[in-house]
Amino acid sequence: MTELRLVTQNLLADLKLLTEDADTIYWMTAFLMKSGVREVLPMLKQAAARGADIKILTGDYLSITQPDALELLLEEVPSAELRLVESGGTSFHPKAYLFKSPEQATVIVGSSNLSKSALTQGVEWNLYAPSTVDEAIFHQATHEFMKLFLAANTVLLNEAQIASYRIRHEETNRRLPLSASFDPKTEIEMTFGQSEQQTIVHDQNTPYQSALTPRPAQQLALTALHETMAAGYEKALVVLATGLGKTYLSAFFAENFGRVLFIAHREELLTQAQQSFAHVFHKRTGGIYNGQHKQDDADFVFASIQTLAMRHHLHRFKPTDFDLVIVDEFHHAASPTYERVLEYFKPTFLLGLTATPERLDNKDVYSLCDGNEAISIHFLDAIRRNWLSPFIYHGVLDETDYGQLRWRNNKYDGEELLRLQMRESYANAVLDAWQNLKQTRTLGFCSSIRQAVFLSEHFQNAGYRSLALHGQANPQTRKTAKAMLEQGQLDILFTVDLFNEGIDIPSVDTLLFARPTESLTVFTQQIGRGLRIAEGKSHCVIIDLIGNYRNVRKKFEVFNESAEHPVKITSEALTKSQFFEFHFEKAVIDLLEAIKQNEPIQQRLLHAFFALKEELGRRPTYLEFHLKANENATAIQQKFKTYPIMLERAGELTELEAEVLQQHRNWLIEVNRTVMTKSYKMVLLKYMLSRGSADWYKPITAEEAAPFFHAYLTEKPYRMDTDLADKQGLSLRDYDEVKVANLIAKMPMTKWSGSSKGLISFENGIFVPQLIVETAHEEILFKWIKEICDYRLHVYFERKGSLG
Known part of the structure; x- marks a missing residue:
């Protein structure tokens, strides 16, 4: 069929016909029922067998989607x-x-959900639009689909996520009939209430101030990046506080590369990057590759991750097309999506850019660059260097009880949270705190549109010039509101995740947080909105309402410049200097201390483990916990001694695994805790593990290990420069079996056997763990030892680029 037509019955027949030769199948349906899944399963299985790209998006609205339907599709x-x-x-x-085949593409949009009735006999209207009628509509539809598919409020389904949804589904259908009705105002807000998170306001014409030469922070970062490349790293993360110019930094760094791919999650970020690169490079070409534009042959290609994530777009490029791949703000996107794109490309170097500290919010900002930081300039350090504005932070008590709210996937239930915030007593507390501490121009951060409107009206009734601004407002309204605040025509502008990134109002001198901190990344970005330097602005005041919400103690990690010097909350100001001050009401200090006593670090580690397990759909490895979990993996050794013991405490071990842990507990603790002034012990262990699960613990000599030992340490310059020298400083870069074997015997073998308390023997040149392993236990013990070894080597060689 090549004409535009209306399908009023038996949509299933069209779906079958289009699926037969489609290489791309993207479906989005509000509700997904088991009866509908059964109808389409045969065609989807055939398409999957021939390698079609299949993506299906459905919703949990009113918990109508059936968990059994999701489970059936997954299986x-x-x-x-x-x-x-x-x-x-x-x-x-x-x-x-949505369908695409070698011959044509088709969009069907209408009223049919994935249920048997809707696909076969029900009264439904669906418009069938082939690309022969309008090719642009397919590109627009796939682009919009991917924006929703990768949105922050979607979760990748696995067994754990479906089990979690099943609990909510059963609970909702017990207490909420599907015929529940809402008043007109509520219905409008329910329909449009959260899309503000998908929109960002941007400055369009902010001039670059430094005549296209790197600013001091950018120069420091460039030097660090060049040193990182010289050391042999192929990936690096740059953490630059908001306002220090990450995009221009990437443009300056791109000077020594041929073709460059710049990936971002927002169209506005792509446009900004293209303009920045054009200012630096007048003779090189730049092109946008997204839902509307397909400029794939430029020197600099600025691509939307939503578009690149589609297989047919990704494969328009060769894996080696780009010398440098830059990923901007990539803490936003779903890890599997980015990993798939980044695994496809084989650049000389991968550069990740972010303004947020490492490992926040369990995102892939850290793991995508293998944990290697070229440099990290914290906003506190930028303030000391007079690159950003000083601030005074005030922690004010919020008496709201958040303990009753449901929490999953790192956020509170939106409707339950709103009921607590839409109270006169809460609004009065927010107003009182603001009146006592404010300066002249305030940004107020809220959890939802309804809360922003509610607070804005409350402030207006108190005689203040207030406005609520969110993503549903048209661009002109946003521009006008921004100008009014800049010009002093507004006292306060309430917003909902709209000003997190990409916009600057330097004259803002007060920030008001009237929401629980759910995301540390967002909290960091929002703090940055008040730290721009402006004429007549001496400092920024941060007013933060603090209650017993989930991340209330953890949020202060955003003020930590290093793990060695964490922020301490006491009755004194945390820090008092010419640059920043912290002040807490006594009631806040008492609350935070009580929360600390009620949530020991062991419990936080277990919470982080289960959250990551749910995200991955399986038990995470030790290294995955380090790279992706929302707690610091170093605490595992302190509190559990080794990762398998934490698994035991989490109730994760099978009966056989419990036997292995009981039998080999001391050895597993030893591998986890043995001191590593150099990498040698773990490199030796890595060689032993290369012999397989049945042989890794058998006796070896230094001569046997020497070739592997030398090859591993010389594979990367940073390993060689860090560790490959003997005690007298004699270089071992050129392989000499005698010298390397002597080093192995003298260092890891002698020292480890000596400190192992009898767990390892090294006599007459023979190195051997004192282990007797049952055949049934070999694979499990081998896997655990390998996980610990991989984790310890990775942590040892991670590059830490924080400024001293």
Whole structure:
């Protein structure tokens, strides 16, 4: 069929026909029912068997989607990517079926959900639009689909996520009939209430101040990046506080590369980057590659991750097309999506850019660059260097009880949270704190549109010039509101995740946090909104309402410049200098101390473990916990001695695994705790593990290990420069079996056997762990030892680029 037509019955027949030769199948349906899944399973399984790119997005609105339907799809079509929109009560009603085959592309949009009735006998209207009628509509539809598919409020479905949804589904359907009605105002807000998170306001014409030469922070970062490359690293993370110029830094760094791919998650970020690169490079070409534009042959290609994540777009490029790949603000995106794109490309170097500290919010900002930081300039250090504005922080008590709210996927239930915030007593507390501490121009951060409107009206009734601004407002309204605040025509502008990145109002001198801190990344970005330097601005005041919400103690990690010098909360100001001060009400200090006593570090580690397990759909490895979990893995050794013991405390061990841990507990602790002034012990262990699960613990000599030992340490310059020298400083870069064997015997073998308390023997040149391993235990012990070894080597060689 090549004409535009209306399908009023038996949509299933069209879906079958289009699926037969489609290489791309993207479906988005508000509700997904088991009856509908059964109808489409045969065609989807055939498409999956021939390697089609299958993505299906559905929603949890009113918990109508059936968990059994999700489970059936996951089991029968495991290669398909399934995502669930966590609506938070916001209406989610799209129904769209997108297909692309070698011959043509087709969009079907209408009223049919994935249920048997809707696909076969029900009264439904669906518009069938082939690309022969309008090719642009398919590109626009796939672009919009991917924006929703990768949105922050979607989760990649696995067994753990479906089990979690099943609990919510059963609870909701017990207490909330599907015929529940809402008043007109509530219905409008339920329909449009959260899309503000998908929109960002940007400055369009902010001039670059330094005549296209690197600013001091950028020069420091460039030097660090060049040193990182010289050391043999192929990936690096740069953490620059908001306002220090990450995009221009990447442009300056790109000077020594040929073709460059710049990836971002927002269209505005792509446009800004293209303009920045054009200012630096007048003779090289730049092109946008997204839903609207497909400029794939430029020197600098600025690509949307939503578009690149589609297989047919990704494969328009060769893996070696780009010498440098830059990923901007990549803490936003879903890890599997970025990993798939970044695994495809084979650049000389990968550069990750972010303004947020490492390992926040369990995102892939850290792991995508293998944990290697070229440099990290914290906003506190930037303030000391007069690159950003000083601030005074005030922690004010919020008496709201957040303990009753449901929490999952790192956020509170939106409707439950709103009920607590839409109270006169809460609004009065917010107003009182602001009146006592404010300066002249305030940004107030809220959890939802309804809360922003509620607080804005409350402030207006108190006689203040207030406005609520969110993503549903048109661009002109946003521009006008921004100008009014800059010009002093507004006292306060309430917003909802709209000013997190990409916009600057330097004259803002007060920040008001009237929301629980759920995301440390967002909290960091929002603090940055008040730290721009402006004429007549001496400092920024931060007013933070602090209650017993989930991340209340953890949020102060954003003020930590290093793990060695964490922020301490006492009755005194945390820090008092010419640059920043921290002040807490006594009631806040008492609350934080009580929370600390009630949530020991062991419990936080277990919470982080289960959250990561749910995200991955399986038990994370030790290294994955280090790279991706929302707690510091170094605490595992302090509190559990080794990772398998933490698994035991979490109730994660099978009966056989419990036997292995009981039998070999001391050895597992030894591998985890043995001192490493150099990498040698773990490199030796890595060689032993290369012999396999049945032989790794058998006797070896230094001569046997020498070739592997030398090859591993010389594979990367940073390993060689760090560790490959003997005690007298004699270089071992050129392989000499006698010298390397002598080094191994003298260092890891002698020292480890001596400190192991009898767990390792080294006599007459024979190195051997004192282990007797049952055949049934070999694979499990081998896997655990390998996990510990991989973790310890990775941590040892991680590059830490924080300024001294």
